[in-house]
Amino acid sequence: MAELLEYVVLTDTRFLIALLCIVFNPLFWNLVARWEYRTHTITRLFGSPYIGCYSLGVVIISLAVLRSHCFTEAMKTQPHIGALESTGVYYLSWMLIGAGGVLVVSSFLALGFVGTYLGDYFGILMEKKVTGFPFNVMENPMYWGSTANYLGLALLNASPAGLLLTALVALCYKVAILYEGPFTEEIYRKKETAKKRK
Template sequence: MADVLQYVVLTDFHFLVALLCIVFNPLFWNVVARWEYRTHTITRLFGSPYIGCYSLGVVIIFLAVLRSHCFTEAMKNQSHLGALENTGVYYLSWMLIGAGGVLVVSSFLALGFVGTYLGDYFGILMEKKVTGFPFNIMENPMYWGSTANYLGLALLNSSPAGLVLTAVVALCYKVAILYEGPFTVEIYRKKDSAKKKKPGKLQ
């Protein structure tokens, strides 16, 4: 990483904006989702947990598109590394982009819009844990698929700045997982506890 950093202008405006977007996005959706879980403010504002969840999802999608745009702009405005401009890296780039795309799309199809965009924080809980593909091959496939996409783009553009930003993406996702995982488990634990306490119907 130290060798890569020597080719990166850390004070470049576009690099800093991309860095800000990368750090901000998971922070935003975690803070807002937990706020909603505790206060139900978004649900009350829109009059429905579903509309609230869809609205937050649209904002998250917009922020993701903005992040990708800033990532691309940061790569355009920095130097390229000639050592990465070869056939092997080119094919590896597309393999990463393809695999990342499969993980992201299949995760979305398995979870649905509400499941993907924090529906459980709105009280919209799934009946059971999703265990089919791609969740049967790894935890958090959408996060790691997205990381693979960024890595593929960085390699495709022979961009040291892109590699550094991809490392930050991976780090931010890792931190997000540490916060999201236990919190989501607790949400479903409370759901199961409530079910057990609920009296059964008289026969």
């Protein structure tokens, strides 16, 4: 890790902006979703939990596009490592991007828009937990698929800065999972309790 840092200009503006985007995104959607769950402000504002959820989803997608753009821009102004510019790394990069894409897209198809973009925080609950592919392969496949995409891009660009930013993406997702998992389980536990009382 120390060797990697020698190739990264930590004070570069584009690198810092990418870093801020990476940290901001999961923080934003977790705070806003919990706020909605407790206050239903977005639902009241739009007059419907579905419209509120779709609106928040569009904001989250826009932030993800911005984060990816900033990630790519940060790599352009940073040094590259020649050792990563090999045929093996090139193919590994595309394998990671392909696998990551499959995980992200199949997660979205399994959950749908509302399931992907925090519908449960709006009171739009799924009938049962999704257990098919890719959820039968790993927990949180969308997060790890996204991380694989960033890792593939970093390797494809032979970018130490990209590798460092990818590690930050993985760390932020890991922290988000620690907060999201138990909270979501509690939402569904309350649903089951309410069903039993009827």
